[in-house]
Amino acid sequence: MAPKVHILREEKEDIFQAVLLADNFGYSIFGPQWAEKRYPNRNIFGDDDDDDDDDSEYGDDKQKGEKDITQEEPEIDPNLSQECLIPLGNRKLLDYSLEALTVSGVQDIFIYCSSGVKGGTAIKDHIRNSKWSDLNVKISVISSEDCDSLGDALRDLDAKGMIRNDFILMAAGVLTNIALKPLLEDHRKIMKLDKGAVMTLIHRKMPVGHRSRSVRDNQSILLDHNTGKVLAYSNKIQDKGMKIPTENLKREMEVILNTVDTGIAVCSSSVLPLFTDNFDFVSIQDFIKNILMNEEVMGNTIYLRQMKTGYANRIVDFDSFMGVSLDVLERWSYPLVPDMPFGSNPGDPVYHMGANFVYKVANVIASRDAIIGPVAVVGCETTVGKCVTIQNSSIGRRCFVGQNSVITNAQIGDGVTIEDGCKIDRCVILDGACITLDRNMPPNSLIVGDRTFQIQNNPTEDDESDEDDDDYAANGKDNMMYGGHQEADFTRFSEEVMESLHRGFTDNVALDNLFVEIQGSRTANFMYFDHATVAVIKGILGLAPRLYSDFLESSLVIQWNKTKVIVVKYTELLKLYVKNLAGQESLLKTIEEYANDCPYFRPMTMQLLHYYYDEDILSQDVIFKWYKKESLYEAGAEIRNKVQKFIEWLETASEESEDE
Amino acid sequence: MTTTISTADGEKVMEDKAYIEAAALLQILEISLKRGEVLRWLKNTSERLTNAAISESASSNMIHRLIKIIQEEFAAKKKIENSASSNLPAHAPSRLDSTELGIVDFTEEVPDLRSDILNAILDLSAELESSGENIAEDAEKHIHQQDVILTVGKSRTVEKFLVKAKAKKRRFEVIVATCGPFYTGREMAAQLKNRYKIPVTLMEDTGVFSVMSRVSKVIIGTHTILANGGLKAIAGCHPILLAAKHYNVPVLVLAPIYKLSPDYPSSNNVKIANRFVSPENLVKYEDLQVMNNAHVYATVFDYVPPELITLFIFNM
Structure with missing residues (x-):
């Protein structure tokens, strides 16, 4: 028996673990239509991939037409099916999340990918081909075919029994330069005082109307000012007052409206079993709601940490994608900026920042007439023609930009050809696309190969009606x-x-x-x-x-x-x-x-x-x-x-x- | 092996950073020396490190020194072994970037070279550790009674220097310029005042001209000493030293030897690249007005031309 005990102790050894979601389970950055397209057989609300995919929305007008096409060809480029592999700056979205985790000293990273083996392979390939594979960090990619929600993913992880410690749960599309280890330590301190503490949510102060804040991602939260315990949580901005059970009234309380959920949560090891016990938990919101409602019975509590410094944000829709990409290029997310060589191989050329936030690398051929900047990234072996204007945009490697083109607010992948005279605004162009002058390029588009999808951004009415009952407070019965x-x-x-x-x-x-x-x-x-x-x-x-x-x-x-x-x-x-x-x-x-x-x-x-x-x-x-x-x-x-x-x-x- | 020396924490204290980097590097080297082809490996590593942290030079400076030491050791061994080819002077004039020690075939096997190199590394490491103290030894020669010393930001070396002078019963006053974007001067002032009871005035670096007439010496640390004798130092240094020049106040630069770099300042030479950090320390991220309408640069370094400097104090 003695050796067994020893082994147990060894396993309990404090390995810093993290779960990184590769997608947002049916909630795509590009909107629900995109998610539907990716999972033609699934119910949208059931299984959005949440994490990293960025841009999958189509315009309403085009939707129906596009859907038909989809049905004809359900095969989607595996790169595309993973939002985390969308270009942002000169690298993929996934790289930013991984860098944030590894820099914080996470030793064991589980990337959970819900879009099946294909998506998992794409992520694995990406990791293998970059620096991540030879870092001293264990990165495991778990892909699942039948995982429809965050709840399923966590239940799956619990069943696999790979997570034994308190861990960091990071949603898809998270960028942060905040050190995570201290957050974990703070959470452990809270656990010492309050044995029922299961989760610390990390929020970042960001006023409504901020360019990087999604209009959809709003919360009103009531905290105990002294401990940071969440007393009431609502998924929308409450303009008509909040219901607070009298039992929860504390001497000093704090109402939080101007923060966004950074998608980072510090979880106790008991979180996974909780998900397993409650098979109806679908999202993290369900979890919060349930924990608060049953606080008296179960004794579990949730805390919230409001960050006032440091960069932490999560890309949840196209607006926040655009905002965050500007934040990155304007260096708010330092050191997660294009001229830092994270995620790249030792031999890869390093980007350098010049005046006006223009990032360039060796082997760029840019015409003297081209106006590059302010705020632009141009990848290596890319050719920029005469009188081209590039602003607030990044262009990948081996691209060609023809004369007189105007590119603003665009994220362009590798190997893209843009013909003379094109005007591109607020677009995401994935690897290998070819843009011709006669092609319809409305703003807010996602361009994949020869297809254009317009991204619909404002919340639909369906979303609104969903939110009505999203109000929950601790001891929710009182409501x-x-x-x-x-x-x-x-x-x-x-x-x-x-x-x-x-x-x-x-x-x-x-x-x-x-x-x-x-x-x-x-x-x-x-x-x-x-x-x-x-x-x-x-x-x-x-x-x-x-x-x-x-x-x-x-x-x-x-x-x-x-x-x-x-x-x-x-x-x-x-x-x-x-x-x-x-x-x-x-x-x-x-x-x-x-x-x-x-x-x-x-x-x-x-x-x-x-x-x-x-x-x-x-x-x-x-x-x-x-x-x-x-x-x-x-x-x-x-x-x-x-x-x-x-x-x-x-x-x-x-x-x-x-x-x- | 880790090649990225992480710069995630924002380098609040540049000097510490450089020191830690250099020390970490030496450790890595000790371990890695078991491999063959030491020189080539070192050169590659130097390049990788430079690429990983383009604005940090301490580690590659250290490697250059090590390469130099190895070459000398090698040559010395060769000389003993084969006294006929004594075409090398015992102590060649040291240039950090020199590779020419005559035509020597470094692929030859030389006995006992490994232990000699390890010893050299140990020496280097000891030197690194004691560099601050060594510089501080000179403190009483330079700081006199009733001096008014001006310094910028926080520098461990400068702190040790001042503390040493204080310990030698010198009475003097210190003016600290804060220096954004990290405002390390505040920390420095608090440290001097609270821990060492040295009279301190803290002020914005932009206002230094007004007090410069009263200052008797400017003592600063630096991030790097460039090959032309200029400095890559904390942002805000240049204007302050111009003010010092205007009033003919002597400027002392304290620098451990690993700050010496073979690079020349030239706008195209990326090796002395400035570093731009998050503007967060200057402007709040939540400030919508600024976020939407302005670009904010937060630069960390300044270039200071050599003619503004009166004296360098090294640790050897």
């Missing part, structure tokens, strides 16, 4: 409570409250415990806080007849004395419910309603109001307001009559105090 209740539920709840009060009175239960008990049954019955207030008041008033069988027959004085004992006992409890003006109004309304229903009580109303006034539960103004307001109840006038003396007394008292 459901707001969803409207049934009369029957309220009656049951009132009955429970009455039971509690009854027992509390006879057994002399401490008020704190009673409060907790009532809160418990409130939550169980999905009741609002206001409902609880009403139920408690009615309970207090109705307790006397319930306690004493001869109550209704006894004299008014005895009735009041018995009622008053109960009222006095529960004064402090009531104060927990009646805290503000609205509470006071609700109290008065309930008393009136009760008096309306139970005629015996009407004579006592004045004494009760007087008592609550003396106890500062009711304020003068609210009483006046209530008194002057027309009653909704039959006996309203009678009740007002009964309390008239009290009102007069109040008026005199207030006048006197004013006189003074």
